[in-house]
Amino acid sequence: MYRYDEFDHKFVAERAAEFRDQVRRRLAGHLTEAEFKPLRLMNGLYLQLHAYMLRVAIPYGTLGSRQMRQLAMIAEKWDRGYGHFTTRQNIQFNWPKLKDVPDIIDALAEVEMHAIQTSGNCIRNTTSDPFSAVAPEEVEDPRITAELIRQWSSLHPEFTFLGRKFKIAVTGSEEDRTALKLHDIGVQVVKRDGEVGYRVMVGGGMGRTPMIAKELRDFVPRQELLPYLEAALRVYNLHGRRDNKYKARIKILVHELGIDAYREQVEAEFASMDREAIAAPAEEVERIRAYFQPPKLSERASESPLIERMKSADPSFAKWIERNTFPHKIPGYVAATVSLKPIGGAPGDATAEQMRVIADLAEIYSRDEMRVTHEQNIVLPHVAIDDLYRLYKGLSGIGLDAPNKGLVTDIIACPGLDYCALATARSIPVAQRIAERFADNDRQAAIGPLQIKISGCINACGHHHVGHIGILGLDKAGVESYQITLGGDATETAALGERTGPGFSYDEVPEVIETIIDTYLDLREHPRETFLQAYRRTGMAPFKEALYAAA
Amino acid sequence: MRLLDRTGEIDDLWPAVTDELPLAGRALVPFAMLDEALKSGLELGVDVPNTIDPAKLTRYFGRLAMISVDFPGFADGRGFSIGRKLRAEGFLGRLRASGPVISDQFTYLLQCGFDEVALPDDVAARQPIEDWIAQLGLITSGYQRGIDGRGSILDQRWSGR
Numbered sequence: 001m002y003r004y005d006e007f008d009h010k011f012v013a014e015r016a017a018e019f020r021d022q023v024r025r026r027l028a029g030h031l032t033e034a035e036f037k038p039l040r041l042m043n044g045l046y047l048q049l050h051a052y053m054l055r056v057a058i059p060y061g062t063l064g065s066r067q068m069r070q071l072a073m074i075a076e077k078w079d080r081g082y083g084h085f086t087t088r089q090n091i092q093f094n095w096p097k098l099k100d101v102p103d104i105i106d107a108l109a110e111v112e113m114h115a116i117q118t119s120g121n122c123i124r125n126t127t128s129d130p131f132s133a134v135a136p137e138e139v140e141d142p143r144i145t146a147e148l149i150r151q152w153s154s155l156h157p158e159f160t161f162l163g164r165k166f167k168i169a170v171t172g173s174e175e176d177r178t179a180l181k182l183h184d185i186g187v188q189v190v191k192r193d194g195e196v197g198y199r200v201m202v203g204g205g206m207g208r209t210p211m212i213a214k215e216l217r218d219f220v221p222r223q224e225l226l227p228y229l230e231a232a233l234r235v236y237n238l239h240g241r242r243d244n245k246y247k248a249r250i251k252i253l254v255h256e257l258g259i260d261a262y263r264e265q266v267e268a269e270f271a272s273m274d275r276e277a278i279a280a281p282a283e284e285v286e287r288i289r290a291y292f293q294p295p296k297l298s299e300r301a302s303e304s305p306l307i308e309r310m311k312s313a314d315p316s317f318a319k320w321i322e323r324n325t326f327p328h329k330i331p332g333y334v335a336a337t338v339s340l341k342p343i344g345g346a347p348g349d350a351t352a353e354q355m356r357v358i359a360d361l362a363e364i365y366s367r368d369e370m371r372v373t374h375e376q377n378i379v380l381p382h383v384a385i386d387d388l389y390r391l392y393k394g395l396s397g398i399g400l401d402a403p404n405k406g407l408v409t410d411i412i413a414c415p416g417l418d419y420c421a422l423a424t425a426r427s428i429p430v431a432q433r434i435a436e437r438f439a440d441n442d443r444q445a446a447i448g449p450l451q452i453k454i455s456g457c458i459n460a461c462g463h464h465h466v467g468h469i470g471i472l473g474l475d476k477a478g479v480e481s482y483q484i485t486l487g488g489d490a491t492e493t494a495a496l497g498e499r500t501g502p503g504f505s506y507d508e509v510p511e512v513i514e515t516i517i518d519t520y521l522d523l524r525e526h527p528r529e530t531f532l533q534a535y536r537r538t539g540m541a542p543f544k545e546a547l548y549a550a551a
Numbered sequence: 552m553r554l555l556d557r558t559g560e561i562d563d564l565w566p567a568v569t570d571e572l573p574l575a576g577r578a579l580v581p582f583a584m585l586d587e588a589l590k591s592g593l594e595l596g597v598d599v600p601n602t603i604d605p606a607k608l609t610r611y612f613g614r615l616a617m618i619s620v621d622f623p624g625f626a627d628g629r630g631f632s633i634g635r636k637l638r639a640e641g642f643l644g645r646l647r648a649s650g651p652v653i654s655d656q657f658t659y660l661l662q663c664g665f666d667e668v669a670l671p672d673d674v675a676a677r678q679p680i681e682d683w684i685a686q687l688g689l690i691t692s693g694y695q696r697g698i699d700g701r702g703s704i705l706d707q708r709w710s711g712r
Contacts (some may be wrong), residue, residue: 005708007692007704007707007708008704010691010692011690011692011693011704012695014689014690014691015690017689018655018689019692021685021689022655025654025682029677030677030678030679030682031653031655031677031678032653032677035625035653039624039655121626121628151694151704151705152694152695154693154694155659155690155693155694156656156693156695157631157659157660157662157663157693157695157698158628158631158632158635158663159628159631160628160629160631160659161626161628161631161659162628163628226696234632234635234636236630236635237628237629237632238629238632238636242627246602272639272695273639274639274641277696277697278695278696278697279696280696280705281705281706281709282634282707283709284705286709287708410672518667
């Protein structure tokens with residue numbers, strides 16, 4: 001894991017002092033509310049429906065036990081005893097008081113954390129693959145690059161007042177677990193003729209105008225990444241629309257100019273720059289790399305007689321291991337996903353007690369490391385297969401052992417009308433009611449991989465556009481109405497879901513989801529044909545028929 | 552309008568001219584008047600909107616002692632890129648940010664190549680000069696390289712090792 005040095009510590013401490021000063025100047029009337037708003041947003045502080053919300057950055061989703069315990073402490077001391085892990089690998093606290101926020105920020109700084117640029121029209125927290133340093137096929141750990149980008153994007157003097165927010169994801173694998181193509185810029189670490197560099201994608205995004213990113217450059221040499229990003233951002237900053245906030249994301253600029261014209265401008269800018277002056281020195285990249293040395297895991301037997309025995313003895317453990325573990329590049333290890341989607345819970349929520357339990361287990365069984373996933377779960381990346389039963393027992397009994405990773409109840413949902421000032425409909429209760437309907441683990445396993453994603457408004461924080469089944473809650477003349485989309489995909493085969501037709505009422509949604517799933521189960525050619533594969537084969541027609549024919 | 556730079560409040564030496572050019576001295580003219588003004592012997596500055604393509608100014612650099620970039624609102628950050636680009640293209644004269652920016656942007660402006668800020672009176676009345684000067688000591692270094700007048704943390708890490 002990356003550790004702060006004296007410079008990082010000083011930077012974060014100065015930023016915390018700056019925020020205290022901004023609060024003081026707001027209260028003294030030097031800053032108007034309109035002027036203060038972007039400043040507090042760039043420190044992670046939102047005004048929600050009922051209260052302030054503080055969003056804390058978890059760079060590329062990686063954190064250690066000490067940090068997780070501090071988040072638990074913050075949840076108990078300054079919030080209502082829980083936090084919400086987000087689709088951008090961050091955590092947000094829903095009930096802090098404004099007067100406490102500077103103290104919370106100081107508490108974060110104690111454990112090398114901050115809330116910088118988790119909101120506002122600036123470059124947001126850089127996200128990455130939760131299976132970094134685990135996935136067998138990765139070119140290199142993408143967090144080396146993500147950390148470089150985190151530093152470069154922190155308080156960048158040129159790019160802190162952009163037209164709109166700007167999200168960057170980095171992956172080191174062909175198999176994409178970062179929703180790379182739904183980001184303003186997606187950076188993929190690739191190897192060409194033995195040289196490591198980057199494929200750069202641009203102009204993806206969700207919101208009211210969802211778009212899949214296009215390729216900007218197939219290969220940027222490693223040492224030129226930062227100047228290349230500066231060129232891409234500068235063209236956006238100068239030419240992106242400012243007349244309409246809904247058309248201000250880079251995806252609209254790329255769409256309106258066309259990718260070729262945008263690329264031409266970026267390349268011209270890049271060619272005219274003093275690239276060496278901007279690029280990170282090679283020794284700095286190596287310094288960061290040293291923090292991401294893979295843990296020294298000694299190879300172990302891939303088969304564990306103990307675990308095989310326990311699987312036979314405890315069928316629920318067998319189900320959990322089947323669903324919630326991911327192969328590790330070192331034989332004898334796996335990455336284990338701790339589901340934050342218990343039946344009836346709010347997706348992504350964790351209590352302080354749960355955070356401490358996960359932190360303890362990570363310390364014992366996963367080299368003191370955790371990853372937040374964009375699906376709002378927690379991964380323990382380096383678990384010896386022999387330890388899995390002990391880990392599983394540690395997760396049991398406090399709502400952390402759901403064997404549902406990637407299944408129908410592993411739902412992404414935004415906070416929705418329960419918290420959010422922008423929401424037009426509830427999200428969390430919809431997720432809860434669907435999960436309750438499909439609570440049976442065997443039924444979930446029989447349905448197979450199926451991602452439901454729910455947004456409570458058109459801004460699409462719940463990623464509904466790329467859900468295999470997407471649900472969008474709208475307000476139709478004062479009544480919640482839910483639009484359903486099918487066939488979305490957030491991975492390397494990214495696709496936007498297609499609308500089934502007219503929306504459904506809040507009460508109808510679980511039944512509608514069941515109809516869609518029953519239709520799939522009827523038409524799939526064999527049990528291994530997934531929902532997404534079946535949908536791609538048949539198209540919308542059979543689903544539409546099942547949903548609307550009776551009416 | 553109040554003018555300030557990193558030393559505090561300063562006098563405005565650039566009379567803005569929108570119609571008749573003076574016979575001698577200095578004039579800050581809109582971009583549309585620049586070609587005409589160049590025929591005079593005046594010392595010239597030019598006032599540009601933040602929608603301008605900075606490349607259009609390059610050929611005038613030798614004749615311009617000052618460029619004033621408009622910031623129509625503090626949240627409209629196009630001017631930061633314009634400033635940085637003008638410096639990268641080799642502009643050595645005075646660079647002014649003109650508009651209702653806030654003191655929290657002062658260091659960013661300086662780092663993007665600006666020398667001074669021209670504030671509307673109402674903004675200046677709310678944000679005393681002390682706020683602006685205090686900003687200079689708040690965030691003492693940054694991560695980016697190739698930024699005006701500031702070393703980068705990335706280099707500081709390696710200096711003296």
